Amino acid sequence: MMASNEDHPHGDETVGGAEREIKRGITVMKKVIRDRDRGVLIKVHWNEGGQLIEPNGSTLTSFIGALVRNEVPITCDNWRNKQLNEAKDKIWSEIKRCFDIEENRRDHCLKLAGKLLRGFRTFLSTTFLRDTEGTFVDAELPSKYASLISPKEWETFKSKRKTQEFKSVSETNRQRASSPAYPYRKGRVGYGRLEQSILTKENSSETSLPAHVLWKEARVGKDGKIKEDVQQIFEKCETLSQSIVPYEDTDCRSILSRALDVPEYSGRVRGKGFGITQKSLNIKKQKTPSNKELQQTLEALKAEVLELRKERERDRAAGFKDTSDKDSINCNFQPTIPEGISPCHLYLARPTYRMVGKGKVHNNLGELLHTKPLPTGSLKVSVDIALEKDALLPHPDDVSDATLLGDAIGSFVAWPTDLIIVGYETPTKSKAKDKGIAREIESVASQKEIPVAKKTEISKRTGAKKKNPSKYRACLHTYLFKRQIFRMDVVGVINTYMRYLYDKLMGPRGLEQRFSFLNPMKTNLTEMIRKPDEVRTYVVERFMADTDREKLFFLPFNTGDGGHWLLVAINPFKEIVYYLDSLHIDWTTYPAMKTIVDTIIQTVRAQRKIQVPKRKANNITWNRVECPRQRNNIDCGYYTLRFMKETLLMDRTDIPSDYFDEYRCAYYSKDQLDEIKEELCQFIIELQVL
Structure with missing residues (x-):
């Protein structure tokens, strides 16, 4: 008599391991199909590197896995085989029917399909064609997958796994995977969703994490403990990131690969996971999320200010306390x-x-x-x-x-x-x-405070004129009034914050005799290339207006067309140029900028009638400052603003090569960058231009 399944909990599993019980059913994605039938497309989200993230990232991944198991036979060993083009087209067509997804995501989805098919074949081999000791078992087709795999496909699949060539490759891979030096400990989460969860948990404004930071987090167990060898690699990466000079570096490997002392493979980025390539990391973003975020913040503040003004008008009758005594x-x-x-x-x-x-x-x-x-x-x-x-x-x-x-x-x-x-x-x-x-x-x-509204009324009654801003213009020498503050593009942000620095730091501390600003609208790379004579004339006039004393001029420099921001600080008196780039790129990347700055200093030297030997005519000192380094591709403007602020706070016309001791760090924290944004918003509200 046959024993019942109650006597044998694994009644479907033979002693030889032919077919083992798999409690979970086949993935069919019923919810996705129901939404499709109702005409509802599921929105898919991606991170800046092009990886699937939540919400719905895992849903699309599971759906692609179900599709590829239905459409492509397990006997397919070459995903690039042109005979699979029809199946690939069908997979993509089904994805488009169910998900709201851009056409340029096709390659990623099909690569993911190939990866999932390989994983399915490995699962079948490991689960049904090997016993506990790893010995091959001639098992029957699992009944669970009879709807996906034909008997003929199963026999062909088994025969390929019996070959000596396959066994040799399989054994090599199995040994390598069985004892990794630094095992991944996040299960099926993947780097993309892991990065998303970390940034969400920390409530960070960053859009990505450095590869070595993400690599370390992926190797933290459920107990939250970090193994000593993993921590050592992480610390080595931190040290390397501070010591490597990009323009002198001849090693093409990433920092993480160097710390691990392993070769770099093309087509992948170590520590970032599936879907990330060097190409995807180097794609230049057309929009600046930080500026958009700032604009939204300003709109919210505008509404708040309007409400406060209404409240102030209601309270005006109460009067204001005289604090003159x-x-x-x-x-x-x-x-x-x-x-x-x-x-x-x-x-x-x-x-x-x-x-x-x-x-x-x-x-x-x-x-x-x-x-x-x-x-x-x-x-x-x-x-x-x-x-x-x-x-x-x-x-x-x-x-x-x-x-x-x-x-x-x-x-x-x-x-x-x-x-x-x-x-x-x-x-x-x-x-x-x-x-x-x-x-x-x-x-x-010792002063009497007058509300802004009252000051306006008094001006109207007495015909008082606004204070002459000539002294301010002499120092800042740019256009930072309402028409430009309303232009909250990047240049508008830079210019507005420069006015903030003058009003709140330079003016009260009397620093206008030692520091000044150059207008970034007139001195960016585009202007230097198109109108070099106008740029030279403008800067020379600014320098010659202050030839009687040593002064440091801040030039927030833009690489053109809304590109990268960096700071060039020029001391024409000592003929020294300080170069602060938060991406740590050398000034030789911008030869037009260096040529014009050198020419300007030489012109000022000639107008000051300073004689130098011919061999020293080009002896202008350029100092590349090891300033804090940005961790993404959107914060360069805020780094540039903070460089100017910290230099003013130090009240020094020289900037050390390793930056100021008081502010030296690997990179600015979220709080340090938020401080700049908050100061900017507060200042705009104070000017009452909203």
């Missing part, structure tokens, strides 16, 4: 700090109540200071300007060991809430008898 100030007053990031004045109450600096207060729920909770009754503040550099900090910074306000410029500190006054002060300027130099900014306690 210091004695009338209540030192125990608890100001209302708005949520988010706001410009502010910083006060101290001892030995006298006075304003000692300016900065920005960060009033966010759960805000931490250097990963630690804030002291009770205090908020996180970034210090921008110190009016009393020797003033003691209310809460000394344990991380940087800063105890004086002057030491905390450019960093975050804790500040008592009752000593923070929100809002920028209106500077009061007067001319000295002999020089038109603005006097130091007075404390807000």
